[in-house]
Amino acid sequence: MADIQEIIAKLFPQAVFEEGDILTVEIPDAQWHDLAKTLRDNAELSFDFLKTIVGMDWVEKLGCIYYLTSTKYNTNIAVKVTTEDRVNPAITSIADLWHIAGMYEREVYDFFGIVFLNNPDMRRLFLSIDWKGYPLRKDYDASPETNPVPDDNERQSDFTNVYTRDADGKIECHEERIFAENDFVVNIGPQHPATHGVLRFRTAVDGETIKKIDVYMGYIHRGIEKICENLTYPQTLHFMDRLDYFSAHPYHHCLCMTIEEAAGIQISRRAQVIRVMMDELSRIASHCLFIGTFCMDLGATTMLFYALRVREQILDIMDKTCGARMTFNYECIGGVMQDLAPDFADDVRALLEIIPKNLKEYDKLFTGNVITKNRMEGVGVLGREEAISWGVTGPSGRASGWACDVRKTTPYSIYPELDFEEVIRHEGDSMARFQVRMGEIEQSAKILAQLVDNIPEGEYCVKVPKVLKLPVGHWFRTVEGCRGTFGVYLESDGTVNPYRLKLVTPSLPAAAVVDTLTRGGKIADLITIGGSLDYIVPDIDR
Amino acid sequence: MFDFSLFTNWIHSFLSSFMPEWLTITTECVLIGVALLLTYALLALFYIYFERKVCAAFQCRLGPNRVGPMGLLQSFADMFKMLIKELISLNHTDKFLFALAPYLVILASMLAFAVLPWGNGLQIIDFNIGIFFLIAVSSIGVLGILLAGWSSNNKFTLIGALRSGAQMVSYELSIGLSVLTMVCFAGSMNVGDIVNEQEHLWFIFSGHIPAIIAFIIYLIAGTAETNRGPFDLPEAESELTAGYHTEYSGIHFGFFYLAEYLNLFIVSGVATLLFFGGWMPLHFPGWDGFNAIMNYIPGIVWFIGKAIAISFIIIWFKWTFPRLRIDQMLALEWKYLLPINLFNLVLMVLIVVYGIHL
Numbered sequence: 001m002a003d004i005q006e007i008i009a010k011l012f013p014q015a016v017f018e019e020g021d022i023l024t025v026e027i028p029d030a031q032w033h034d035l036a037k038t039l040r041d042n043a044e045l046s047f048d049f050l051k052t053i054v055g056m057d058w059v060e061k062l063g064c065i066y067y068l069t070s071t072k073y074n075t076n077i078a079v080k081v082t083t084e085d086r087v088n089p090a091i092t093s094i095a096d097l098w099h100i101a102g103m104y105e106r107e108v109y110d111f112f113g114i115v116f117l118n119n120p121d122m123r124r125l126f127l128s129i130d131w132k133g134y135p136l137r138k139d140y141d142a143s144p145e146t147n148p149v150p151d152d153n154e155r156q157s158d159f160t161n162v163y164t165r166d167a168d169g170k171i172e173c174h175e176e177r178i179f180a181e182n183d184f185v186v187n188i189g190p191q192h193p194a195t196h197g198v199l200r201f202r203t204a205v206d207g208e209t210i211k212k213i214d215v216y217m218g219y220i221h222r223g224i225e226k227i228c229e230n231l232t233y234p235q236t237l238h239f240m241d242r243l244d245y246f247s248a249h250p251y252h253h254c255l256c257m258t259i260e261e262a263a264g265i266q267i268s269r270r271a272q273v274i275r276v277m278m279d280e281l282s283r284i285a286s287h288c289l290f291i292g293t294f295c296m297d298l299g300a301t302t303m304l305f306y307a308l309r310v311r312e313q314i315l316d317i318m319d320k321t322c323g324a325r326m327t328f329n330y331e332c333i334g335g336v337m338q339d340l341a342p343d344f345a346d347d348v349r350a351l352l353e354i355i356p357k358n359l360k361e362y363d364k365l366f367t368g369n370v371i372t373k374n375r376m377e378g379v380g381v382l383g384r385e386e387a388i389s390w391g392v393t394g395p396s397g398r399a400s401g402w403a404c405d406v407r408k409t410t411p412y413s414i415y416p417e418l419d420f421e422e423v424i425r426h427e428g429d430s431m432a433r434f435q436v437r438m439g440e441i442e443q444s445a446k447i448l449a450q451l452v453d454n455i456p457e458g459e460y461c462v463k464v465p466k467v468l469k470l471p472v473g474h475w476f477r478t479v480e481g482c483r484g485t486f487g488v489y490l491e492s493d494g495t496v497n498p499y500r501l502k503l504v505t506p507s508l509p510a511a512a513v514v515d516t517l518t519r520g521g522k523i524a525d526l527i528t529i530g531g532s533l534d535y536i537v538p539d540i541d542r
Numbered sequence: 543m544f545d546f547s548l549f550t551n552w553i554h555s556f557l558s559s560f561m562p563e564w565l566t567i568t569t570e571c572v573l574i575g576v577a578l579l580l581t582y583a584l585l586a587l588f589y590i591y592f593e594r595k596v597c598a599a600f601q602c603r604l605g606p607n608r609v610g611p612m613g614l615l616q617s618f619a620d621m622f623k624m625l626i627k628e629l630i631s632l633n634h635t636d637k638f639l640f641a642l643a644p645y646l647v648i649l650a651s652m653l654a655f656a657v658l659p660w661g662n663g664l665q666i667i668d669f670n671i672g673i674f675f676l677i678a679v680s681s682i683g684v685l686g687i688l689l690a691g692w693s694s695n696n697k698f699t700l701i702g703a704l705r706s707g708a709q710m711v712s713y714e715l716s717i718g719l720s721v722l723t724m725v726c727f728a729g730s731m732n733v734g735d736i737v738n739e740q741e742h743l744w745f746i747f748s749g750h751i752p753a754i755i756a757f758i759i760y761l762i763a764g765t766a767e768t769n770r771g772p773f774d775l776p777e778a779e780s781e782l783t784a785g786y787h788t789e790y791s792g793i794h795f796g797f798f799y800l801a802e803y804l805n806l807f808i809v810s811g812v813a814t815l816l817f818f819g820g821w822m823p824l825h826f827p828g829w830d831g832f833n834a835i836m837n838y839i840p841g842i843v844w845f846i847g848k849a850i851a852i853s854f855i856i857i858w859f860k861w862t863f864p865r866l867r868i869d870q871m872l873a874l875e876w877k878y879l880l881p882i883n884l885f886n887l888v889l890m891v892l893i894v895v896y897g898i899h900l
Contacts, residue, residue: 186697208701208868299771299865305601371772371864523701523782524775524867 197537394484702785
């Protein structure tokens, strides 16, 4: 960590360092783009993965925290860029350095009104085009009169804005077309069977060939980050299963872990084992659903039922222990809510017995099929560099040869003790993404097999103060959700509510990368690629 | 075998005994029309039920089982639902073409019924170019689909219709050529003659390898021609919601729906006619006892039974395979099926010329 600090300090004397759990650099906006370029390109730093951009409102100033990771050295750094101008806040864009930065900057613009200079597409990301105000600012007026429920259709624009700074330092805005003037634009979504939820692709096509896709998000945006700012810590947990409803357990796990670490709570080993087992069970269930729906997207409806059979069995296990089949509210601060059901271990053993048989069946029915191969092989190839730049984590990232499994890179809970392999393929196409998930089912089963006979005795939940206050500070923790890296940024001002709770979800990059992957492909490829990336819309929109 | 022409001739002479000739013919036409419509509707209902049950079996489900015993009345209930649904009229569509399209589609499949050999002598019209007529009328259907997609004024339907046009025009070649192969073998385009040719042995057995190749190609092309999976691109639900019939409702949608199932029956029926002897029972030369037993099963049962068996295979395709992509589908036709087909035709000609068949 000292080396990184030395290198940066030598090149950028203005940089202010702050030691925390990870190195934080504060830099004025004028140097930010140069620093970003150095961080990415310097061979000794090579921070090539932009984890997220956290927009912040510290009342006296607005700003962003950029979380960067080096996939080469597995080091982390945070960079803080702030501006004191609340009327026309502006920060230089880094959309030209990391592909995904463009999207994250749009999100920050949407919530904080910070304009990113030179970003080629500076529109709102989630909220409607005519929304007044920036909701995550602390002085936002949330009264319904400001933004009444509209009676008429949402206005839509074919133009996007680009902000630049001219020679005198004044910010200029000019409009640019999203599509060429005579493009044949097909609207796929928000109500469409293959978008897996209310996601909308405006697709410019030339015959069957796709020219460009413009992704519209926010149809299921609920403002969870904003809502959480008014809730106590135990209450915020209940929103975690409303993001990616198929990986509710890992998401709960992440937030619990962050809060427990901030509050200094040690949980029992039994609770940890239970959490990990639930994580892996939901991973299997989620991948089964992926296999089913993906095959259905390709037209093989029968596979859905075969895949759902396994998922159904897992849901029964969950039902017995958590009391729900979806939106599980099981993990809580200090452990888990209830103890395991008495026949949990037997049920898991029965599940482990059928999984290998089922996987073989899927291969026979689907993977080996010549039509399947033609539809998936070489379709939507995402290279390793591209995957990192787009921040596509999880199984999709690993299919591109990027070892991005958080369980291996920054192990948490009891994962270091467990013996499992990270499934990595190098083709980067839809077939690889499919097969990585098939492989992960096997690995998760392996983890479960190691744990099912060794669930330690002990209390499942430790005592936690009724009113939980966190010390002043900020924490950023990630876990491996079913679809990729899920992160929680938590900033506390010492009260019972979080000052800022930023959720970093894997589905947003997955949806953002669709445009790049589908260009030049056929309409049918959009369905294959979208399906294989396996995004969940509430996870994108939050 | 019982000859149905005895029965039909009896009706004819009975009617003409007290009617002038023009009235007799008119009455007969009306009777045939009613019988045809009834068969058509019943077959469609049966097929809907059949496909649901087969699909359910493949997917480890039960399928319809609430309405009537074993869910038998389910498709009747569905039909009534469809009949009483509102016909939604849309703005900005070409009203006339929009309404015309479903009728064209259903007309094409009804006309094709005219030449199917249901049983010995049980055929609406048996004339010397029966097969040719069949191919000609069944290609009217694509016109209806193109019109439906175009007149709906919707981008999805338009893409669906154009896909459908490309697909049907391409696969018509394969159907035509494989039918031609068999016509060449039979030496006649007359449906009755083709069936009678197979009295001793069905063509699939007597026609050597070319007949088997022709059957496989016919089955693939027939699946494509009926827009069924894995060739259901025109209505690929996960891509184009419902393709060319997205904007249709009520009975107009019902017509497309019925036509799809009836086309399935027609494709299977023609396969039966060309490869499996039409209504002809299973005969093997020399097995006289076996042949005599087979003759006890009436021809109409043979025909429908064989057609349903072939439909079962086509339904099996649909619920097993994923969908092809448009370029792959066209490549399959133009790069593989067509050359194989042409080669196969030459092979068949050689076999016929040198007489090396059973």
